[in-house]
Amino acid sequence: xxxxxxxxxxxxxxxxxSRASDDLDGQSxxxxxxxxxxxxxxxxxxxxxxxxxxxxxxxAAFLRTIADQMDVLGDxxxxxxxxxxxxxxxxxxxxxGRTTGQLRMFADLIEETGYLDIRKDGALPDRTPLxxxxxxxxxxxxxxxxxxxxxxFPLAFSTAGGDTASALAAGCPVIVKGHSAHAGTAELVAxxxxxxxxxxxxxxxxxxxxxxxxxxxxxALVQHPEIRAVGFTGSLAGGRALYDQCHARPQPIPFYGELxxxxxxxxxxxxxxxxxxxxxxxxxASLTMGAGQFCTNPGVAVMLxxxxxxxxxxxxxxxxxxxxxxxxxxxxxxxxxxxxxREFRDLMVEVTSCGAATGNRAAVPALFKVSAKEWMAxxxxxxxxxxxxxxxxxxxxxxEMRAVAECIEGQxxxxxxxxxxxxxxxSNLMPVLEEKAGRLLANGFPTGVEVCSAMMxxxxxxxxTDVRATSVGTLAIVRWLRPVSYQNMPAALLPSxxxx
Numbered sequence: 083x084x085x086x087x088x089x090x091x092x093x094x095x096x097x098x099x100s101r102a103s104d105d106l107d108g109q110s111x112x113x114x115x116x117x118x119x120x121x122x123x124x125x126x127x128x129x130x131x132x133x134x135x136x137x138x139x140x141x142a143a144f145l146r147t148i149a150d151q152m153d154v155l156g157d158x159x160x161x162x163x164x165x166x167x168x169x170x171x172x173x174x175x176x177x178x179g180r181t182t183g184q185l186r187m188f189a190d191l192i193e194e195t196g197y198l199d200i201r202k203d204g205a206l207p208d209r210t211p212l213x214x215x216x217x218x219x220x221x222x223x224x225x226x227x228x229x230x231x232x233x234x235f236p237l238a239f240s241t242a243g244g245d246t247a248s249a250l251a252a253g254c255p256v257i258v259k260g261h262s263a264h265a266g267t268a269e270l271v272a273x274x275x276x277x278x279x280x281x282x283x284x285x286x287x288x289x290x291x292x293x294x295x296x297x298x299x300x301x302a303l304v305q306h307p308e309i310r311a312v313g314f315t316g317s318l319a320g321g322r323a324l325y326d327q328c329h330a331r332p333q334p335i336p337f338y339g340e341l342x343x344x345x346x347x348x349x350x351x352x353x354x355x356x357x358x359x360x361x362x363x364x365x366x367a368s369l370t371m372g373a374g375q376f377c378t379n380p381g382v383a384v385m386l387x388x389x390x391x392x393x394x395x396x397x398x399x400x401x402x403x404x405x406x407x408x409x410x411x412x413x414x415x416x417x418x419x420x421x422x423x424r425e426f427r428d429l430m431v432e433v434t435s436c437g438a439a440t441g442n443r444a445a446v447p448a449l450f451k452v453s454a455k456e457w458m459a460x461x462x463x464x465x466x467x468x469x470x471x472x473x474x475x476x477x478x479x480x481x482e483m484r485a486v487a488e489c490i491e492g493q494x495x496x497x498x499x500x501x502x503x504x505x506x507x508x509s510n511l512m513p514v515l516e517e518k519a520g521r522l523l524a525n526g527f528p529t530g531v532e533v534c535s536a537m538m539x540x541x542x543x544x545x546x547t548d549v550r551a552t553s554v555g556t557l558a559i560v561r562w563l564r565p566v567s568y569q570n571m572p573a574a575l576l577p578s579x580x581x582x
Contacts, residue, residue, distance in 0.1 A: 084162070084266045086111045088293055089276055090118055091125040092286030101295050103265060105166045111265045114292035119302040122290045126226035126255035127308035129287030134223040134253035136284070142189035144282045145251060148242060149182035151274035151281075159270050163236050166264040168409035168443065173372070174237070181237040184244050184533055188251035191556050195579045197221075198563075202580070205570070215570045218580040221563035223253030225310030228303040230324075231261035231268055232315035233411055234375045240264070241271035241291065244533075244553055245313030245338075252562035254310075255288050259303055262295035263412045269293075297323070304328050304337070311562060314339040315377070315553065318466070318544050325547050338561050339547040340540060342466040343494040344381040345528050346475075348483065348511065352503035353525070354390035361499050362397030365472070366405070368527035369398075370447050373408035374470030375415065378495055378528040381466065384454070384486050387476040395474055399433045399449055407436075407444040408470070415468060416443045422467030423448045429460065430473065445469055454482045458489045480507060487511055492542025492549070493519040495528035518542060520552070 086109055087094040097118065100110040114122075136144075152159065156178060163174045191197055198221045206214040227249040231240035238244065241258050249256050260268035272291040279288055292299055297320070304312050304327050312328055312335065314321050321339035328337040349361055368380050383398075385391045410416040426432070426448065436446035447470035454477040457463050463473060477483040490496075496519040500508050515522055520541035531539055537555035540546040546553075551561050573581050 084109055084269055086269070088112055088114050088118060089272050089289075089291045090122045091290065092276070092279070101262065101265075101293075103166070106162070106266050109266060111269075111293050113294050114299050116298075116302050119292055119299060119306065122257050122292060123226065123303070123306040123308040125287035126257055126290065127287075129285035130223070130226055130255055132285045133255055133288045136253070138192045140282070141251060141253065142193050144278060144284055145185045145189040145247065147278040147281050148275050149185040151277045152178065152182050152242065152271060155270055155274050159237070159267060162270055163264060163267045166267055167236055167411050169236075169372075169411075177235065177237045180533060181242055184238070184247045185242065187533065187556065188247045188559065191559065192251050197556065197559055198579055199565075200579055217567055217569050218571070218576065219565055219567045220577055220580055221560075222566050222577075224562050224564050225254060226308055227254045227256050227562055228309050228312045229256055229258045230300060230312070230314040230316060231258060231264070233261050233263045233415060234372070234377070235315070236261070236264040236267045237271065239315045239553070241268045242275060244558055245315075246289075248558040249313070249562045250289070252559050254562045256290075257303060257309070258289075258291045259300050260291055260293045262293070265293055300324060301327060304335075305331060307331075307333065309335065311335055312337045312339075313553065313561070316341070318342045321547065336561070337547055338551050338553065340377060340494070340553050341544050341546060343377060343541065343545045344464060344466050345378055345493055345495045345497070346382040346384055346490055347380050347497040347499060347527075348487070348515075349383055349385040349394065349499045350501070350504035350507055351386055351390075352501040353499040354385055354394065356501055358390040358393040359397040362394035363401050364527055365394075366398045366401035366447075368529045369472045370402065370405050370408070370470045371529045373410050373445060374447070375411055375468060376529050378531060379470075380495075380497065380528055381471060382473045382475060384475045384477065384483060386480070386483065387478060391474070391476055395433055395449075395451060398472070398474075402434045402447040402449055402470075403436055405436070405447055407439040407441060407446045409441060410443045410445050410469065413443060416445060419445055419467060419469035419471070422469070423471055425462065426450050426467065426471065426473075429463065430456075433474070447471070449474065451476060454478065454486050458486060464491055484511065484514070487514045487518070490518050492545045494539065494541045494545045495519055495521045495523060497523040497526065497528060499525055520545065520549070
């Protein structure tokens, strides 16, 4: 049952200010006050040492219990998520499985010590001209972490998503700022975590959640002196504002933000000659998946002008024209998409003819084409329009395709569609593309982010704020750890993983 309250220091509390949800029959949600944010941050700081001092086995059991409790509330979470977001049941059931899978993955990870990157340099007392001391290094939890729920993933990138799972695994208390687009879903997941805290005997400040539809709650969180790091998935404007606040603090803290990406695809000549139609229809399917509301949505396709690009254009446009309108997540996202498409129509040639959407928050896909020269000359064409909008960039020759690659901003992904005969061109492009993105794909589409150890979900700015960090996969845990070296320390005072 949804309470419409904030979870602070183990208690569900309301406030004088509330926000009603039209999607949940007017259910009201208490908006956290500055005092409540302060109380949450102080509780997280108070319990930091107790929680980070729990054994790795205890934290692993806690993560698995959260997953189990999410499964207990599974049907209610799914139904609430459907009502709030318009996402289909199958999508939300799958996303819940991904979320619980992440929790169990990090539980498995921390049962071994590999993630701690332990290093030992034994003493060399007889070394000349100076002896070397005994030095041992491990990684310790950074402190209380603030996590912002994402609008487009109400489960996998929100209350118990990858940021929360990895931070809890590292030993950091977490305060989640729930996203107003799915406040009820956020609360139900928070209830599952609260139950896991009770079952596992974890400190009450281990996990807390505050709601707030504006930026006041988020700003209060990232500027609070007890917060030591921030995880964020959202818009470039919102993320950049929080990033600046984090770095303007008297004690600056890391801000790990995933902000925006257009995920260009380079369709090389031999691949185009062999399967331009197949690439075009595949692009349409990827472009419209989830109404285009994925951070890895491939919004740009780069290719040589000619009959092959004409064939791809026709195949993609035909598939998009046959795609039914889709409901977008929020009024704000829908409005921004419609505005972005209108601006594109003033700048490029539209090749789709889907007509106007008819339903509430509904949108239809839009495909445009433009010359490479025009695309490179206009920075607006490189900015993400969040939704099913794509741009076909036509190059006059191979040199212009290389110039487009050099012009691209930081991305989450870049894709090469290639055949064996494209090997030389691909080899020439790779050094450029490796500088531009965190994940490179061959002959595929970037939508669908595997949760595993080798995944990199981040990239150079503006894709993310730290090119070294991923928000998906086991490497995500390093964001919430800091290295600590011990010199000539008695064994009894060493962390257990450094003893022996």
